[in-house]
Amino acid sequence: MHTSIATVCLSGSLEEKMEAAAEAGFAGVEIFEPDLVASELTPEEVRARAERLGLALDLYQPFRDFEGVSEELLEDNLRRAEARFRIMARLGIGTVLVCSNVSTATEDSDEVSAAQLRRLGELASAHGVRVAFEALAWGRFVDDYRRAWRIVELADHPAVGTCLDSFHILSRGHDPAGIEDIPAEKIFFVQLADAPALSLDVLSWSRHHRLFPGEGDFDLVTFLGHVVRSGYAGPISLEVFNDIFRQTASGATAAQAHRTLVALADRTAREQAGAEALPTVPAAGHPVGVDFVEVRAENTTDVEEVLDQLGLSFRGQHRSKPVRLWSAGGARIILNEQHARGERPHVAGMGLLYPDVDAAEARVSTLGVPRVTRRIQAGEHRLPAFVSPQGVELFLAAGESDATGRPGWIDEFEHGVPQDEGAEAGEAGVYAVDHLNLMSPWETYDETVHFCTGVLGLQKGTSTEVASLHGLVRSRVLRTPDGAVRVPLNVLPAAGDQHTEHVALACDDVLAVARRAQRRGMRPLPVPRNYYDDLEARFGLTDTFLRSLRAHQVMYDRDADGEFLHFYTRRVGGVFFELVQRLGDYDGYGAADAPIRLAAQARLDAEPSQLSGSARPPRRRGRSVPRQLPEW
Amino acid sequence: MHTSIATVCLSGSLEEKMEAAAEAGFAGVEIFEPDLVASELTPEEVRARAERLGLALDLYQPFRDFEGVSEELLEDNLRRAEARFRIMARLGIGTVLVCSNVSTATEDSDEVSAAQLRRLGELASAHGVRVAFEALAWGRFVDDYRRAWRIVELADHPAVGTCLDSFHILSRGHDPAGIEDIPAEKIFFVQLADAPALSLDVLSWSRHHRLFPGEGDFDLVTFLGHVVRSGYAGPISLEVFNDIFRQTASGATAAQAHRTLVALADRTAREQAGAEALPTVPAAGHPVGVDFVEVRAENTTDVEEVLDQLGLSFRGQHRSKPVRLWSAGGARIILNEQHARGERPHVAGMGLLYPDVDAAEARVSTLGVPRVTRRIQAGEHRLPAFVSPQGVELFLAAGESDATGRPGWIDEFEHGVPQDEGAEAGEAGVYAVDHLNLMSPWETYDETVHFCTGVLGLQKGTSTEVASLHGLVRSRVLRTPDGAVRVPLNVLPAAGDQHTEHVALACDDVLAVARRAQRRGMRPLPVPRNYYDDLEARFGLTDTFLRSLRAHQVMYDRDADGEFLHFYTRRVGGVFFELVQRLGDYDGYGAADAPIRLAAQARLDAEPSQLSGSARPPRRRGRSVPRQLPEW
Structure with a gap:
């Protein structure tokens, strides 16, 4: 050709x-x-x-x-x-x-x-x-x-x-x-x-x-x-x-x-029949699960605190690098302090599991995606790594699914709670990464979509627009058919909102996770009372259930396929976590709740600097003494 | 209401x-x-x-x-x-x-x-x-x-x-x-x-x-x-x-x-009949001419050099401020060094002539446009001044037309060539500001259009898109019906091109102006030879005429109404000048030539730093010894 x-x-x-x-x-x-x-x-x-x-x-x-x-x-x-x-x-x-x-x-x-x-x-x-x-x-x-x-x-x-x-x-x-x-x-x-x-x-x-x-x-x-x-x-x-x-x-x-x-x-x-003469590249199918998500910062202590509150367990420190692993079930979060001077916490990488990792590596490489060099020592796993167009590093690993497998690289982490322990995490029922919400500047958005589909083998899901305080945010989900890998990709607005990405963890009982996390000192992202009045107007929920949601700042959505319960942590630098529970065949992401979340984040951002005092109710508390919500 | x-x-x-x-x-x-x-x-x-x-x-x-x-x-x-x-x-x-x-x-x-x-x-x-x-x-x-x-x-x-x-x-x-x-x-x-x-x-x-x-x-x-x-x-x-x-x-x-x-x-x-009860604001009609254009910078010497080459004359220094006036016919350029520390030359203001300046001031003021305070001494003219949404200051003055009137404020400038002298300028035939090309960030573009039409009384002219090296530039002309005031307004592209505005001066013989300006050392913006080959292909011009255009880097356009000849000076900071000559009823701006101009400016911008040596033919000359064009 x-x-x-x-x-x-x-x-x-x-x-x-x-x-x-x-x-x-x-x-x-x-x-x-x-x-x-x-x-x-x-x-x-x-x-x-x-x-x-x-x-x-x-x-x-x-x-x-x-x-x-x-x-x-x-x-x-x-x-x-x-x-x-x-x-x-x-x-x-x-x-x-x-x-x-x-x-x-x-x-x-x-x-x-x-x-x-x-x-x-x-x-x-x-x-x-x-x-x-x-x-x-x-x-x-x-x-x-x-x-x-x-x-x-x-x-x-x-x-x-x-x-x-x-x-x-x-x-x-x-x-x-x-x-x-x-x-x-x-x-x-x-x-x-x-x-x-x-x-x-x-x-x-x-x-x-x-x-x-x-x-x-x-x-x-x-x-x-x-x-x-x-x-x-x-x-x-x-x-x-x-x-x-x-x-x-x-x-x-x-x-x-x-x-x-x-x-x-x-x-x-x-x-296409008759088109066999066109040049081909190696085929790799689609990924079957998320191996891990990597968060990088000069200091990841604040992220560890949140993960601990959510019920994940510390699994060890990497034997040769300032890198730590936390997990619960198949949800693995790597905290990387290597070469991160001056960086606030942010999503830096993502591991994807492929049945045939050699084919996947050959495909990504043949399609000219730039590689990342990972220094490894003798005996350490070699994970092929590439850079996505919007900047997140992508690691390829061999595996059948995220929840059942035990990745080989895990043995490089030492002095942590053994992988099969962590009873509390089991109770809380955090079992996997549900989705990873990434952002892309508008310049690389379409390229990133092609990277996820044409190179990695994900499929295009629904496309929506979410209202933030500073503009409509275009969003498209890239995913596998079974939902084992889901990446909602948002356009980073030109102005206003911060570059924030988030990791959504799937669990069996989101109210239980929220309850225990709050006992451990977590303050979830506050949700306004009006939201719950509106939930009642929209869905006619029972008072008991509404009270329970409100007590834990848990949000709710429902469609013809099922129900969705979720809450957000506050932002730690450029990253935050979401805990989600899917009931029935609910396959969405609570899109109607995103504007509420963005408004709440904007309020918290505005707090410390008291940007426009006259335009806001008087606040007597500074940054270090956060406002208390009456609910808890 | x-x-x-x-x-x-x-x-x-x-x-x-x-x-x-x-x-x-x-x-x-x-x-x-x-x-x-x-x-x-x-x-x-x-x-x-x-x-x-x-x-x-x-x-x-x-x-x-x-x-x-x-x-x-x-x-x-x-x-x-x-x-x-x-x-x-x-x-x-x-x-x-x-x-x-x-x-x-x-x-x-x-x-x-x-x-x-x-x-x-x-x-x-x-x-x-x-x-x-x-x-x-x-x-x-x-x-x-x-x-x-x-x-x-x-x-x-x-x-x-x-x-x-x-x-x-x-x-x-x-x-x-x-x-x-x-x-x-x-x-x-x-x-x-x-x-x-x-x-x-x-x-x-x-x-x-x-x-x-x-x-x-x-x-x-x-x-x-x-x-x-x-x-x-x-x-x-x-x-x-x-x-x-x-x-x-x-x-x-x-x-x-x-x-x-x-x-x-x-x-x-x-x-509208029957709508008289709606609230009104003072009416001012539309401006009848351009009083002056103001260029501001810490040091405006380089601009003076260009104006001199183009045949304008120095008319004096303001009696109380570091402000100088240059003019030819009704084309008046004010060079302002007041409170301009660190600023490179840029279009900072524009004076418009209204038959009833009090009504104009009342209208602009009633419509809530922010004012600019101009400090004046006893005996000096008071010019009401406002800020346009895209930042250029707007001065209102009484007058019937730009070319014939002699503004009262002119007497505040001293020690220059008297207003009625300047034979050479007369020869060159520069007689008016033809148009003022302004830029607006996309955020204030529509507001600026409304400011020019709904507030100042200009009309919307044609809207076009011009290809630059870094994007399509949206452009709309705002003007009076007779063309006495013309303001092409461009969207400032998100990236790449610089914020540059320009003043187009009307003259009777653009080739004569170019010839004399070049004798005085002006180097016009270079136009590639291919442009003239293309002109020949498009219009079938005679060899003699083409050679004459090329010798002076003059560009050409033609439509059903007439012909248009024009050339550009090089950029001085964030401003440059264009000399235009309209033949017949040509009413445009040579839009087809704008991409050529933008490409030539981009080449000059890239020159000093030798940004990508490998991608360009080798150049042996640095910034201070500009490349010579064979044509002159």
Whole structure:
């Protein structure tokens, strides 16, 4: 597969874009004309630079508003085209993209467009180039790839073929199966772009919201299957523009682009009949459980205090590093003070269990995810580690499930309560990591989603928006079908809310865990009384049950599948814990409670500094003497 | 007019929202239920707080998914509603907003919905409250305000009326004239929101893109005219949520909201028959010219050098301040070194000429725009000054036009070339400020647009998007009909490009200005050769003309109305100058050239630090010896 990428996908100058594409592993690029026009490099210099980088110049694009015009305009369009052909000759590019006319077309006629494209083909031939005609989704008359192909067929000139762009085809809901009806030699170019499902006008949708393959909602596997079965063997190129990539370093974007294209080819080869020739990468299935969550800080004592209150047990100190392990059942939390000077507690890593860890490592590595070096001593376990796009380190371990297995690395921890003891923890019934709530800046959000799905094998779950005091927080759950691994991923708002992530622990009796934790001095995140009045209004709960929830600041949700009880600890630096209990087949996360939680956290944040005294009721207590809630 | 605002419009806690609304001058608020639920204040405390602030609690909202349901669901909905009525009694709120059902409705029947609303009205009466039924634009069956009114009419209960929301009516394209057919006593509430013209699904459009009146594209003047003529005299409330306000300080948002509502009432009173009773503010028409542009810096010497090269003359030093004046014809640039320690050159202010400057000052002041204090001595002119939302200071002066008048304040500048001299400037033909290109962070963009239009009297011109190396830059021109004042306003991109603004000077012969400026040592912003190759391809210009443009780095545009020639100076700190010449009726700004300009600026920015040597051709010259272009 000859991989290519349009320079419009990347930020920076033309030479920076070409360097980035080559570095990421692309075989070629499409030259976006405005990038050339704004460049200081002459066409000859661009050509020489590409040769030095080993990069093919696959396409010159776009040439606009050519066909379907009056005879007078056609003459001017041919003149415009010839000037471009001369520039292409200097660049050494053999194919030009001609988009269907969006503004100056006056003739809604296949015959007229075909005749005019034939004229263009004759001119192109004379300059040794080929014309790839593409239907734009918002073309004035030609907005369907099947019509573009009919016109190309009618034009009947060897230098005139068609270009297929997944965005223009799938955004209109056109069936891509017709691609297989086009002779391969008449498909001159193929461009891929994904996009989220939006009902927006196609022009804005295209201009601002295209995504790389697998990051959006288009079925590009089926699309690419049709392309391969048509016999087309030319460049498979990415043409993706959105408001994010243009603001992101070109190197990172190019690496992400290449990874998504390789992952798409892999999936297509596996799932589409006749597409077996596409290159593949090792398969790893999906993770079967969470091995551990790592919290890092210069000093993790405050986190230990919370874990102790929640009923987890200290399992030992690592034999060679300042790293400590706490656990209850299959919920394992690693506290890492190594190389963490000045860092407040935060989620730094996550271990995932794969049945075939070698395959998983090979897959992640082949897809170009950067590795983390973990120093180990003789006799210590080697856990392959990588960095996710949003910065959390990912460790891969062999295992069948989190709750039953006893990871080999556990023996590296010494002087703690033996793994099979911890009766109290057993009582409390904390038994697993239910989910790990991560945040991503908006710039890396879609890339992180692809990392979790296309690389790690998780699936996309529900997507929601949660109201915080400072904006709507976009959230999407990435998970395994059975829920053994669940990662709700939130967009970090541009301003206001803090970068806070949290670990949710599953237990059998959340009220019992809360009761015992409070006996041990834990102060849960306070929940306003109005919340419980509202719970009553929404669900009509019994007074006894409501009182019990309120006494322990436990929140409640219910849907058609079951019920959900949960409470939050206060924040320790940039991390906090949630204890959850699922009843019936409840499969959500209490999304309605998230705004209450965010407001309560904001109140606690505002407390110490008394930011706007006049806007708040008078407070007499400072930071060290926290407000007491009447409930306990 | 009883002004109100929904708490969902503002950020922060409920008490912060209420404080901000009262401070901004609103008479009341709508309590958004989730704001109450997340609040620590009990309903009784909220009520007491509102009383202390002198704020009416006008509406409790929203109650969802009530009508059109099965009998069984109705019972549960009545139970849910009664719980809310009890909370409303504690708050002392008399009206609840009931939205048309978007999810659980199964009965598409006016009669069923009316009968169920009557049941609700009976229950509401018993609790002393009223029900305002509103058609949501995405209601399952009821999505038209006229149908909501039919149902209210059928329900025929004194406690059941309707709520009108401009967004739900205008986003569906429904004619608001029917509002006048509704008896005033059955309109229980009116909500206003503006929005940009987007073809997006109405739910996303509503949730993310509502704007305050006058900031978007809805005709709210006509809408409010219908409301007033219906006889309605209750609260006029703003219900506006978008991604920006939620992230902005509540005080600033509330002030902006109040200003837009007052400006809307003013315009409606003036333009709509029968709406004369609405409150007005002084009228000022629109500005007739640019008095001056002020550039501020600790040291403005580099700017003086550029102005000298461009043919402007030094007109004197201010008699009491470190401020200097340069001009040519009606183009006046004030260079201000007062209180500018550490500041690099930037556009700090702008003077606008109004025929009735007292009226203009009264208008700006009445609309609550913050003033700037200018210290003056005896005998010096008093120029009223205000701060625009994006930070530029605005000075108001009396005058008929920029080019012919001789402002009174000019006599405060001494020891310069007399105003009527400056032959060379006359030769060069620089005669006016053509436009002032300002930037705004995205958070204040819509507010700045409203400031320029609703407050200053400019009009909205075309809106475009310009590709920079680091993102699409949204741009909209604000101007007078005759073009005497033109302010293209760009969104400051989130990352990458610098905050740079520029002053465009109009001249009669841009090639002559460029030629003379280069003789005096000016180095214009370099334009790549490829740009001129592309010009040839696009416009088929003659070789002689192209060579002449290229020799002076002058750029070119043409449209159906005329031609445009212009060149840019290099950046001096955060400001640069553009020289423009308009031929025929060309009314644009050479938008196609902006990406070339941005790329050239980015190259110059990258030069001194040699950021990525490997990605660029080797350069042997450092910062102090700039690269020479072969053209000059």
